Amino acid sequence: MEVIILLFLLSMERFKTFFKYKNALLLLILGAGFLFSFLFFLKPKISEIFDLRKKINQEKNTLANLTQKVAALNGLDEFELEKKTEVLLKALPPEKDVVILLLTLRVLSSQEEVTLRGIQIDPKEDSVTSLKIEGEQGKIINFLGKIETSYPLMKLEDVVLSFSKNEKLIEGKIALQTFFQPLPKTLGSIESPLLPITPEEEKSYEKVSKFNQVLIEKDLEPVQTGKENPFL
DSSP, X not given: OHHHHHHHHHHHHXXXXXXXXXXXXXXXXXXXXXXXXXXXXXXXXXXXXXXXHHHHHHHHHHHHHHHHHHHHHHTSOHHHHHHHHHXXXXXXXXXXXXXXXXXHHHHHHHHTTOEEEEEEEOSSSTTEEEEEEEEOHHHHHHHHHHHTTEESOEXXXXXXXXXXXXTTOEEEEEEEEEOOOOOOSSOOOSSSOOOOOOHHHHXXXXXXXXXXXXXXXXXXXXXXXXSSSTTO
């Protein structure tokens, strides 16, 4: 009987202890439940909200960049831009056209009455062209000057001249460099700023725009290159 009473008193004591800390236990359970909900339900949603906000900010920046580019493009003179593009495409073709190059040299030599004895294109460096010429000294000088001031762009790399058997004429060999510029395959990135034309580029354009465009006649005789295929 005493044992039963003792057990009853112990149970009552535990109950009182539980009742005393009931509020603390409830808060602990609620806290654990909130933490569980945050980790498995609320945290992913909060991450989605932050990601969405980040994307919105990126879209705003992209829109601002595009707005600036549109404003800059609207400020350009369309006629002037087309004119500059046309000039630059003549000076720097998108690809090397060997036929145009040969005909251009043929026209320039014909204008200055300089005889072309042969033209060779290096197969390893197809931008290097060698000429064998003959003519009067003054006319050869004029011919060389026209090479560097005509379209497409050409640059004299090496000139070796000497008197021919006819003392009134000069003969020699010329090595010249030709240039071309492939068109871009993609437009500029949206994120990158629109680069303005620099003063140095404007000066280069002004210089190139004064070059001469060679008018190629359809009935010109073909230039003798010494080989059927100028690349071989």
